[in-house]
Amino acid sequence: MTAADAAPLVSTQWLADRLAAPDLVVIDASWYLPAMNRDAAGEYLAGHIPGAVRFDIDEISDKASPLPHMLPDPVAFARAMRKLGVGDGMRIVVYDGAGLFSAPRVRWTLMTFGARHVSLLDGGLPKWKAEQRPLEEGPVTRKPRHFTARFDHGAVADAADVARRIARGDMVVDARSAERFRGEAPEPRPGIPSGHIPGSRSLPFGQIVADGRLRPPAEIVAAFAAAGVDLSKPIVTTCGSGVSAAILSLALEVAGKRADALYDGSWADWAGRGDLPVAKGEANPTHPSTSSE
Numbered sequence: 001m002t003a004a005d006a007a008p009l010v011s012t013q014w015l016a017d018r019l020a021a022p023d024l025v026v027i028d029a030s031w032y033l034p035a036m037n038r039d040a041a042g043e044y045l046a047g048h049i050p051g052a053v054r055f056d057i058d059e060i061s062d063k064a065s066p067l068p069h070m071l072p073d074p075v076a077f078a079r080a081m082r083k084l085g086v087g088d089g090m091r092i093v094v095y096d097g098a099g100l101f102s103a104p105r106v107r108w109t110l111m112t113f114g115a116r117h118v119s120l121l122d123g124g125l126p127k128w129k130a131e132q133r134p135l136e137e138g139p140v141t142r143k144p145r146h147f148t149a150r151f152d153h154g155a156v157a158d159a160a161d162v163a164r165r166i167a168r169g170d171m172v173v174d175a176r177s178a179e180r181f182r183g184e185a186p187e188p189r190p191g192i193p194s195g196h197i198p199g200s201r202s203l204p205f206g207q208i209v210a211d212g213r214l215r216p217p218a219e220i221v222a223a224f225a226a227a228g229v230d231l232s233k234p235i236v237t238t239c240g241s242g243v244s245a246a247i248l249s250l251a252l253e254v255a256g257k258r259a260d261a262l263y264d265g266s267w268a269d270w271a272g273r274g275d276l277p278v279a280k281g282e283a284n285p286t287h288p289s290t291s292s293e
Contacts, residue, residue, distance in 0.1 A: 008107075008253050009122040009214070012131055015093055019050060025090050025142070026052040029106035030097040030125070031069075031243065033188055043097055047135035049121075049128060053084045053142060055094075055106050057243070067265045067272070068189070068241045071156065074149035077113050081149075085142025086115075095121035095128070099212015104246035108262060114150030120250065126212050157236050157261040159270055165236055166199040170260075171229050175205040175239040175248050176267065183280030187240065192271050195278040200238065202283050203227040205247040217255040224252075228283065231257050238263040238270075 018024055028048050030040040044054045060080045062070040072080070086092065092115060096103040103120050110118045121128070129135070157165070166172055174196055179185035181202040183195040196202065207223050208215050215223070224231055235252065237245040242264045249259040263269075270276055 007119055008250060010093060010119045011122050012128050012133065015049075015121055015128075016133060018091075021091070023090050025084075025086050025092055027084075027086070027092060027094045027106060028052045028054045028096070028125075029057070029094050029103040030054075031057050031102035031105075032098070035188060038097070040097065045138055047137055048140075049095065049125065050134055050136040051140060051142075052095075052136075053086070053140050055084065057102065057105060057109075060109075065265075067268050069243070071109065071112070071264055074113060074151045077109075078147045078149040081113075081147035082144045085145050086110075086147055087145025088148050090117070090145070092118045093121055094118065095124040097125045099124040099126045100209050100214065100247065102243055104250040105243045108155075108246040108249060112152050112155045114148060114152070123213050155261055157263045158265070159263075159273065159276060161261065162197060162236060162238070162263055162270070163276075165234065166197070170234040170236065172197055172200040172236045172238060172263075173203050173224070173227065173229055173248055174200050174267070175203065175237065175244040177204050177206075178202055180240070182282060183278075187267070187271070189240070189268055189272075192268055193278060195271065195280045196283065197238065197267075197270055198277050198279040200279075200283065201227045201229050203229065203248060205239075205244045208251045209247065214251055214254055220251045220255040221257075224255075224257075234260040236261045236263055238266040240266055241268045242266045 026049050028044050032038040057069040062072050094103045094107045107118050107120055174181055180194045181196045187194050208220050237248040237259045239245040245262050249262055252259050
């Protein structure tokens with residue numbers, strides 16, 4: 001396994017050169033918010049990278065949880081990967097139809113369950129299409145492969161973890177829009193108030209993504225610094241439901257830093273409980289608001 005095989009990002013040319021490799025599996029991880037008005041399943045069937053299987057984050061989730069696309073238990077995840085033909089020791093390349101939106105969440109999920117060699121396709125499907133590379137229609141069925149799920153509990157934060165971390169001065173960084181963070185724009189999920197976790201910082205993921213690709217490492221570091229994030233401290237990423245938070249985690253990795261954990265459930269969990277403080281307005285690194293509703 002070379003360094004490029006384990007890199008967080010691989011190029012379209014890298015993937016095209018290895019598409020027929022027997023130990024490579026490509027995953028279409030496309031998922032969209034309702035406001036995007038896109039059909040991930042339909043788009044996959046209409047045209048995907050040859051051989052790519054579809055990972056549905058709503059389907060491969062904890063169905064007993066009222067929260068959206070929460071991580072399933074290790075047994076259920078291993079069963080889902082076996083069905084997709086994703087096995088131990090394979091090289092995995094994940095992409096999505098937006099360029100860079102939901103694929104980081106699926107990469108984080110795979111690595112949280114023990115997959116070691118997982119990369120994202122830089123530029124995703126839009127770049128692949130722009131280069132007029134081949135597409136395949138219809139579903140893909142691979143031979144079942146054994147997947148050993150080794151769950152990394154430390155990679156996943158819950159509300160209690162987040163509260164403890166903020167109390168001790170760790171960084172919690174929110175990938176949602178600034179308007180939702182400040183409490184000025186509604187949340188996309190009914191019954192969830194807008195606002196933010198007291199003491200958290202706002203870094204909308206659009207500030208570090210351009211045309212479906214991450215900005216250069218130096219710009220990523222500058223964006224985190226401008227958001228009041230001390231990169232020398234432990235960092236937890238969060239967002240609306242745990243999807244775009246993974247973009248921040250990826251960006252930190254590409255910039256040579258790291259996120260300690262991702263808050264699975266994120267704002268849908270924190271604000272949906274009704275018993276945790278909700279702050280509004282701008283983030284204040286020194287004296288965060290703790291007004292609740």
